[in-house]
Amino acid sequence: MLHALLHLFFPELCSGCKKILSPSEALLCLRCRHEIPFTRHEHLPQNEAFTKFYGRVEVESVQCMLSYQKEGIVKNCIHRLKYQGKQEIGTLFGLWFCADAKRLEQLSGIDYIIPVPLHPKKLKKRGYNQVTTFANTISQKTGIKVAENILFRNYNTSTQTKKNLFSRSQLKSELFEAIDNPEYYDCHLLIVDDVLTTGATLENCIRALHKLRNCRISVACMAFSQS
Ligand SMILES: [Zn+2]
Known part of the structure; x- marks a missing residue:
């Protein structure tokens, strides 16, 4: 009633x-x-998301579940998730992600899930990381632990776009830092994020995590954007 x-x-x-x-x-x-448009990346190991990292960083597998268009359902959903507090969307996407046997197959052998962290200032302002519910749902469904205290963001990217190219590339290496913890040595880590666009953020995460001895890295995103 x-x-x-x-x-x-x-x-x-x-x-x-x-x-x-x-x-x-x-x-x-x-x-x-x-x-809602699905990419079907899970059926093609050398998919368009995977090839974005060619010649940049070493990555085992990359899969993005949905296709992100300039307008439309996926864009609106991510916007609500990111800016309007609708964290349930991350949960729903996590459930969809795990509902497909082929997608789950690519997660076999993963030791830890690592959500792309927000800068602490941004986290304080927004109140939540938009990737958390997606990561937690995949964790609950697969039993793979989320590791939240390994990767940190140490520069606020909101000012990044205002810088010229030279200083931007100088800032690149400062963006993410991994804690050197032997617990994560020899592990296969899965980084999760919302939308893969240029891959620059993920590239920096991967670069930071590769400092952990003998670790392998895969990526899973909610959506893939062509541009
Ligand atoms: Zn509708």
């Missing part, structure tokens, strides 16, 4: 198309759930 009343006065909107959801729908309407 209360739920029905709340729905009447504060109708929940679809995170994909902003249409009012019916009481039986949650987060996404049926149409958006049907139309």
